Amino acid sequence: MKNWIELLSEFKEKRQPVALVTVTKCSGSAPCVVSSRMIVTEDKSIFGTIGGGKLEYKAIDQAIVALRENRIIESSYTLGPDFAQCCGGVVEFIIEPMNQSPELHLFGAGHIGTEIANLLVGTPFKVKLIDSRPDWFSEFDIHESIEQCQVKEHDFKTFRDTITWGKNCYVLVLTHNHAIDFDIVAMALENETKYLGLIGSKTKKARFNNMLIKEMGIEDGMKNVVCPIGLPIGGDTPKEIAISVVAQLLQVHYNSTVSTDEE
Secondary structure, three states: OOOHHHHHHHHHHHOOOEEEEEEEEEEOEOOOOOOOEEEEEOOOOEEEOOOOHHHHHHHHHHHHHHHHHOOOEEEEEEOOHHHOOOOEOEEEEEEEEEOOOOEEEEEOOOHHHHHHHHHOOOOOOEEEEEEOOOOOHHHOOOOOOOEEEEOOOOOOHHHHOOOOOOOOEEEEEOOOOHHHHHHHHHHHHOOOOOEEEEOOOHHHHHHHHHHHHHOOOOOOOOOOOEOOOOOOOOOOOHHHHHHHHHHHHHHHHHHHHOOOOOO
């Protein structure tokens, strides 16, 4: 097969989720060596090998779990009768899901929005800051790693085209216009997201809930929308609100990704 680094680079460029299986320990008789690697895709295509047989089938199945749940898995197996092998060796490996970094699509480059974006620099989140106001981004000091996206307020298709929907998609709605907020929330509810948050009061939430049910036919209304956003840690300045929101985003991300299974 190609060099595994080259392969991973190709998958990254295509933004295709894959799991990298790496043998971390071998003892006794085993069909592989330390650092043997295998790449597994979501459709169970494999590149490379960790020795074949039932051990490899087990690793492939666990790689699919790692991809589905977007978490690292560590496993240890003794190659005995259960594996139709009597060599008695032990193999340990780690499975790392890749190309599944959380992507935050943040609508509204106001004081709170830009604070949230800047605070997420250096975290796993890839941030896209989106606004419809002309020449608006120049008003703020925004970190160079944050993607800035100018959309047309009266051409709603431009909003839809900015989002990469899916299980790694996070959407925050903090625009200057309640009508735009509603349109984005309604659009997001019709697509797959990991997190959908809306800044606003209980009154705004209740109003949007009624509109979603009665006007959009979305029976669950605001049930799947986080509103208000942020953890209840106190403080009402833009930075303090941003800190509470960033803490919530990281909590959602790490609660679903940082865990380890040993078998």
